[in-house]
Amino acid sequence: MKISKIVLYDEPAVPEIQLDKIKKFITNTFNIKVETKGDFFKSANNDIFEKIATTRIFDLKNQFKKHIPTIEEIQIEKENNPHQKETSLYDGFELQNIVKEYIQTNENTLHIVFTNRLTATFDESDFRYHARALIGSNPAIISITGIIEAPAKPKQFYLDLMTNFSENRIEEVNKKYKGEFLEYHDPRMYEILEGYVLQIIVYYETGEAFCDKKECRLFNAHWQKDLLHSQIESKKLCEHHQGIINNFNKSFR
Numbered sequence: 449m450k451i452s453k454i455v456l457y458d459e460p461a462v463p464e465i466q467l468d469k470i471k472k473f474i475t476n477t478f479n480i481k482v483e484t485k486g487d488f489f490k491s492a493n494n495d496i497f498e499k500i501a502t503t504r505i506f507d508l509k510n511q512f513k514k515h516i517p518t519i520e521e522i523q524i525e526k527e528n529n530p531h532q533k534e535t536s537l538y539d540g541f542e543l544q545n546i547v548k549e550y551i552q553t554n555e556n557t558l559h560i561v562f563t564n565r566l567t568a569t570f571d572e573s574d575f576r577y578h579a580r581a582l583i584g585s586n587p588a589i590i591s592i593t594g595i596i597e598a599p600a601k602p603k604q605f606y607l608d609l610m611t612n613f614s615e616n617r618i619e620e621v622n623k624k625y626k627g628e629f630l631e632y633h634d635p636r637m638y639e640i641l642e643g644y645v646l647q648i649i650v651y652y653e654t655g656e657a658f659c660d661k662k663e664c665r666l667f668n669a670h671w672q673k674d675l676l677h678s679q680i681e682s683k684k685l686c687e688h689h690q691g692i693i694n695n696f697n698k699s700f701r
């Protein structure tokens with residue numbers, strides 16, 4: 449394997465991440481050393497917060513344009529208030545470039561940064577931004593909010609909501625579909641993260657993105673239902689990808 453070490457950076461606002469457990473999962477699966485660190489953004493130079501604020505997106509239907517942040521917006525980044533995160537969008541590739549500036553990268557060390565900021569990327573095929581759970585490559589970013597917001601909920605859920613927007617109605621609809629999709633502080637989040645970490649490692653190592661089999665943990669889920677299926681109900685790799693991981697470990701010995 450070209451990766452000999454992985455550095456994981458925590459998002460303290462999301463205790464469900466359980467970084468030490470992820471470390472154990474990686475070392476049990478691969479022959480890779482893992483180091484865990486605290487909040488990446490807090491550990492960087494203070495000027496990073498202004499830079500992050502420049503990556504915010506306000507127009508979903510236009511390509512990225514650097515935002516000129518207000519003092520208040522920079523303050524929001526410093527505080528990293530979780531409630532703010534459900535409503536702000538950040539350009540994932542711009543954010544990744546900023547992270548890169550603050551990390552000494554080499555080919556053999558893969559950095560994985562967890563954040564509750566909601567990352568999005570501009571899609572040339574339909575000319576609009578879409579929320580993303582994962583920004584791959586090195587450093588890789590896993591957006592916890594992206595995991596909750598990017599894969600779609602059942603179609604009927606949106607239709608039910610459309611009939612009435614009152615607060616009571618939203619609560620009622622949420623109750624009806626409870627369990628069918630991830631919510632904030634969902635106890636199932638940890639297992640989902642294992643899958644995304646696998647996707648990052650295999651992609652970085654092979655350049656081969658995702659799997660088309662729903663029962664494989666490398667499946668790129670566009671629906672919450674499929675995400676829960678591949679990471680929790682199935683919770684395994686397809687034969688092809690299990691073979692790839694077995695080969696990684698063989699070649700390392």
Ligand SMILES: [Zn+2]
Binds near residue numbers: 659664666689
């Ligand atoms: Zn697969």
